[in-house]
Amino acid sequence: MSKSATTVPAKKIYRPETRLVQSGTLRTPFGETSEALFLTQGYVYDTAAQAEARFKGDDPGYQYSRFANPTVDMFERRMAAFEGAESARATATGMAAVTLALVGQVKAGDHVVAAKAMFGSCRYIVEDYLPRFGVSSTLVDGCDLNSWKNAVRPNTKTFFLESPTNPALEIIDIAEVAKIAHAAGATLVVDNVFATPLFQSPLALGADCVVYSATKHIDGQGRCLGGVVLASEKFIMDNVHMLLRQTGPSMSPFNAWVLLKGLETLAVRVRRQTDSAATLAVALAENAKISRLIYPGSPDHPQAAIAQKQMRGGSTLVAFEIKGGKKSAFRFQDGLKLIRISNNLGDAKSLITHPATTTHARLKPEQRAELGISDGLVRVSVGLEHPDDIVEDVLAALEGV
Numbered sequence: 001m002s003k004s005a006t007t008v009p010a011k012k013i014y015r016p017e018t019r020l021v022q023s024g025t026l027r028t029p030f031g032e033t034s035e036a037l038f039l040t041q042g043y044v045y046d047t048a049a050q051a052e053a054r055f056k057g058d059d060p061g062y063q064y065s066r067f068a069n070p071t072v073d074m075f076e077r078r079m080a081a082f083e084g085a086e087s088a089r090a091t092a093t094g095m096a097a098v099t100l101a102l103v104g105q106v107k108a109g110d111h112v113v114a115a116k117a118m119f120g121s122c123r124y125i126v127e128d129y130l131p132r133f134g135v136s137s138t139l140v141d142g143c144d145l146n147s148w149k150n151a152v153r154p155n156t157k158t159f160f161l162e163s164p165t166n167p168a169l170e171i172i173d174i175a176e177v178a179k180i181a182h183a184a185g186a187t188l189v190v191d192n193v194f195a196t197p198l199f200q201s202p203l204a205l206g207a208d209c210v211v212y213s214a215t216k217h218i219d220g221q222g223r224c225l226g227g228v229v230l231a232s233e234k235f236i237m238d239n240v241h242m243l244l245r246q247t248g249p250s251m252s253p254f255n256a257w258v259l260l261k262g263l264e265t266l267a268v269r270v271r272r273q274t275d276s277a278a279t280l281a282v283a284l285a286e287n288a289k290i291s292r293l294i295y296p297g298s299p300d301h302p303q304a305a306i307a308q309k310q311m312r313g314g315s316t317l318v319a320f321e322i323k324g325g326k327k328s329a330f331r332f333q334d335g336l337k338l339i340r341i342s343n344n345l346g347d348a349k350s351l352i353t354h355p356a357t358t359t360h361a362r363l364k365p366e367q368r369a370e371l372g373i374s375d376g377l378v379r380v381s382v383g384l385e386h387p388d389d390i391v392e393d394v395l396a397a398l399e400g401v
């Protein structure tokens with residue numbers, strides 16, 4: 001490594017955009033401009049004694065890419081510097097990050113409280129998977145602070161929420177839920193995928209751990225899966241480090257490299273996509289084919305005051321309910337020419353999802369109804385195309401409903 005191995009210190013001294021481009025870079029003696037891709041499984045040692053010392057922890061350096069890799073390290077350092085976290089661990093997917101952050105904290109006999117409005121796979125972990133190992137869970141209405149308080153038990157270990165929620169874009173008061181968790185001796189884990197690290201900083205609001213699916217806005221161009229867990233050094237060492245190292249849902253160095261390049265443009269992309277999403281929300285406001293419009297940046301969002309308090313921007317997502325239920329929602333989606341049907345989000349390409357038949361199809365109809373996921377609800381992930389083209393595509397497809 002060159003003497004300036006890390007070009008920008010992990011400390012939060014530069015503005016977010018600068019940290020996204022520069023933080024965490026490790027330069028080799030070749031002095032490359034772009035981050036090097038260390039596509040290697042393992043590492044060699046000069047002597048047997050060095051190998052022994054490395055395994056004892058007396059010799060700094062890498063051992064095996066399931067535990068650590070320089071390209072993955074750069075991604076972790078950049079994410080930690082951006083988020084203002086002491087420590088980060090990159091994972092193969094967002095679901096691996098969620099699973100490590102939750103499973104790593106609990107043992108048989110513990111209890112977890114989570115907001116019921118969450119991504120289907122996260123709900124599976126809390127509702128179906130953890131109970132198999134004797135960890136009980138209670139799902140609450142995340143927007144109702146009393147329901148968090150009432151769910152606490154003496155054995156409650158952690159709270160889990162996402163905000164804005166997927167797909168109905170409800171906003172949960174992170175600072176208030178953190179206070180309830182801490183008063184109960186529990187931690188709070190926040191899935192910050194929908195807000196993005198640009199617009200919301202859960203650790204600064206009192207959360208103990210933040211998780212991302214880097215698959216979404218961090219890549220932002222539909223290429224790689226990835227995830228990351230961010231927290232204090234203590235939280236990571238106590239709960240995440242050994243579980244990741246020993247069970248192996250590690251991020252591939254290639255994906256870390258792609259995601260590092262994604263971080264460089266995150267602020268530019270997310271700001272532009274958010275502006276276009278706001279334009280789409282305004283264009284849809286009075287549309288007669290729509291019965292409900294949900295946009296976190298809008299002043300008439302039901303939790304607008306909380307959004308104002310804890311978010312620095314709106315959202316790249318807009319959700320709306322088309323009159324006429326599933327039939328109309330399907331006709332609308334099939335009528336789109338530019339926006340593609342997908343269950344993904346955060347991409348440069350605008351994507352549309354019908355949650356009731358895809359991401360949330362596993363839930364019972366009454367569970368979906370409770371979460372506001374009607375058969376007419378669609379969620380648009382607004383991309384980087386010209387905003388007028390996006391708006392025209394949506395309005396033309398609505399005409400055909």
Ligand SMILES: Cc1ncc(COP(=O)(O)O)c(C=O)c1O
Binds near residue numbers: 093095191214
């Ligand atoms: C809110 C949220 N959390 C977690 C995930 C899981 O991420 P991944 O697909 O990278 O495992 C998703 C994926 O859609 C998501 O929307």
